[in-house]
Amino acid sequence: MVKICCIGAGYVGGPTMAVIALKCPSIEVAVVDISVPRISAWNSDQLPIYEPGLDEVVKQCRGKNLFFSTDVEKHVFEADIVFVSVNTPTKTRGLGAGKAADLTYWESAARMIADVSKSDKIVVEKSTVPVKTAEAIEKILTHNSKGINYQILSNPEFLAEGTAIKDLFNPDRVLIGGRQSPEGLKAIQALKDVYAHWVPEENIITTNLWSAELSKLAANAFLAQRISSVNAMSALCEATGADVTEVSYAVGKDTRIGPKFLNASVGFGGSCFQKDILNLVYICECNGLPEVAEYWKQVIKVNDYQKSRFVNRIVSSMFNTVANKKVAILGFAFKKDTGDTRETPAIDVCKGLLGDKAQLSIYDPQVTEDQIQRDLSMNKFDWDHPLHLQPMSPTTVKKVHTVWDAYEATKDAHAVCILTEWDEFKTLDFQRIYDQMQKPAFVFDGRNVVDGNKLRDIGFIVYAIGKPL
Ligand code: NAD
Ligand code: UGA
Numbered sequence: 001m002v003k004i005c006c007i008g009a010g011y012v013g014g015p016t017m018a019v020i021a022l023k024c025p026s027i028e029v030a031v032v033d034i035s036v037p038r039i040s041a042w043n044s045d046q047l048p049i050y051e052p053g054l055d056e057v058v059k060q061c062r063g064k065n066l067f068f069s070t071d072v073e074k075h076v077f078e079a080d081i082v083f084v085s086v087n088t089p090t091k092t093r094g095l096g097a098g099k100a101a102d103l104t105y106w107e108s109a110a111r112m113i114a115d116v117s118k119s120d121k122i123v124v125e126k127s128t129v130p131v132k133t134a135e136a137i138e139k140i141l142t143h144n145s146k147g148i149n150y151q152i153l154s155n156p157e158f159l160a161e162g163t164a165i166k167d168l169f170n171p172d173r174v175l176i177g178g179r180q181s182p183e184g185l186k187a188i189q190a191l192k193d194v195y196a197h198w199v200p201e202e203n204i205i206t207t208n209l210w211s212a213e214l215s216k217l218a219a220n221a222f223l224a225q226r227i228s229s230v231n232a233m234s235a236l237c238e239a240t241g242a243d244v245t246e247v248s249y250a251v252g253k254d255t256r257i258g259p260k261f262l263n264a265s266v267g268f269g270g271s272c273f274q275k276d277i278l279n280l281v282y283i284c285e286c287n288g289l290p291e292v293a294e295y296w297k298q299v300i301k302v303n304d305y306q307k308s309r310f311v312n313r314i315v316s317s318m319f320n321t322v323a324n325k326k327v328a329i330l331g332f333a334f335k336k337d338t339g340d341t342r343e344t345p346a347i348d349v350c351k352g353l354l355g356d357k358a359q360l361s362i363y364d365p366q367v368t369e370d371q372i373q374r375d376l377s378m379n380k381f382d383w384d385h386p387l388h389l390q391p392m393s394p395t396t397v398k399k400v401h402t403v404w405d406a407y408e409a410t411k412d413a414h415a416v417c418i419l420t421e422w423d424e425f426k427t428l429d430f431q432r433i434y435d436q437m438q439k440p441a442f443v444f445d446g447r448n449v450v451d452g453n454k455l456r457d458i459g460f461i462v463y464a465i466g467k468p469l
Helices: 013-023 036-042 054-061 072-078 104-116 133-142 164-169 182-195 209-240 244-252 273-286 290-317 345-355 369-377 394-399 406-410 423-427 430-435 452-458
Strands: 002-007 027-032 066-069 081-084 121-125 150-154 174-178 204-208 326-330 359-363 400-402 415-418 442-445 461-464
Touching: 002 013, 002 072, 002 104, 013 027, 013 054, 013 066, 013 081, 013 164, 027 072, 036 066, 054 164, 066 072, 072 104, 081 104, 081 182, 104 121, 104 133, 121 133, 121 182, 133 150, 133 209, 150 182, 150 209, 174 182, 174 209, 182 204, 204 209, 209 244, 209 273, 209 290, 273 290, 290 345, 290 442, 290 461, 326 345, 326 406, 345 359, 345 369, 359 406, 369 400, 394 400, 406 430, 430 452, 442 452, 452 461
Parallel strands: 002 027, 002 081, 027 066, 081 121, 121 150, 174 204, 326 359, 326 415, 359 400, 415 442, 442 461
Antiparallel strands: 150 174
16 A cells, blocks of 8 residues: 655645545555644544535545544655645745745755655655755755655645635646656656546646746746736726726637636735745846846735725725724635635735724634734734734724624624625625615725625715726
8 A cells, every 4th residue: 555644734735635535545645744733623523724625525534544643753754655735935034035935844844754764755845845946855855865765756736725625626737747867757657646546647747846846836926917917907997997897808708818817806815826926036036037036026016006005995985094983894814715814915904904093893704813813913924934923912902803794793884895705795785784884884895796886776885996986
């Protein structure tokens, strides 16, 4: 029986390994993590992440060929294939701070693999890493290698949160990069055999190591660039009377462009787009390519502009001040169908409004009060560096309330801001909401989920991204 161990039981490691276990009953899969609460949650009925379909997959294999454990060393020692799926956040200090990837967690995992291994291993980069990381990992593993043969593969993950299980069951492609030596090609084939249990052969792409590493950064940069492009257009739509939904539909009908990822929004969030583009920018700068770095930097700049433009619109529409006004925030997660708040645009919007002294009442169906308080007390990039957590200032604590119902959040509010496109927001009783709000009652739709004209008929003043006012 082939044994797989995955280091890192997070948003990628957990779901990816659960699907491998489900699709490959002949493979034993152990997912290990240094976080005791995370592993306990994976072993309980309350999984540590909310992802549609994940519970069913885990229930089918846990205890059979899928195991979650904190005994990292034991499982690495026993494994034939070791996936490394630890976090690779943006560096907050030292060389490259604010741009470069922090590979501390990756390096410590690699050193541990080198320490405990007694047999040959295939080590798979599942985390998103800077191009050429495999070279550094190879050096760490083979230094004092005790004659062990390690093959490093790059197998980046393309799943999106909220659709992780669907994406893993039916991936557009699986990408495997490795050394083009006979041993490297053999390792590529071994990993290909795992995925071939359910992924059609033509969807498994094999490349050299550097192409695989770079393709992941490139894919995220291209996706984020589409959103910044449509968001830049949304500002122009508002200035001219065009409607961004109509524009993106017309543009996306061109089969060369395609319709996906053209939804204008308050800005993209999530743990990866910003981090990976900053990482790409840093790599370009280090390789003497400032013009290329500048090009990609614009994607982030437009995203920041979109978030601050939204806040400015709220404040200026509400007679240039939101001081002591109750503003209901509907949705805090970075997208629907996840409880993940990493780099959610809601953080910047809430901080912007708090900066103007608003009182916030926040409702998200999947995000806890603790999480929201933590997010609003952290500095940029600190969310993946737990030691930097600051307690929220007492004045801010008083100004932020988390509630478990959209009607409660909007009671006596001056404005409603929709920041996540949860389906339930589309079917809210807006007449009921209007009746219990202060007047004039404002709606700022950061996701274009509600029908602005219907809301105007009720009496609301409505602002939606990229729509005629
Ligand atoms: P995560 O923070 O949810 O999970 C990482 C886990 O690794 C944590 O539970 C942490 O405790 C654990 N860890 C860190 N160092 C460890 C060590 N030395 N030994 C054992 N465990 C250790 O992160 P994630 O969202 O799963 O992302 C992981 C990687 O995958 C990142 O590089 C990310 O860019 C990439 N990625 C993420 C997504 C996504 O949707 N979240 C999608 C594609 C790729
Ligand atoms: C993204 C990519 O889609 C995945 O392929 C990739 O594996 C992953 O990053 C990663 O590397 O972490 P994810 O961040 O989970 O996945 O979710 P997306 O659906 O890409 O959404 C990202 C952000 O863009 C969200 O805030 C979403 O609301 C926003 N978005 C998305 C828009 O504003 N408009 C769109 O048209 C699409």
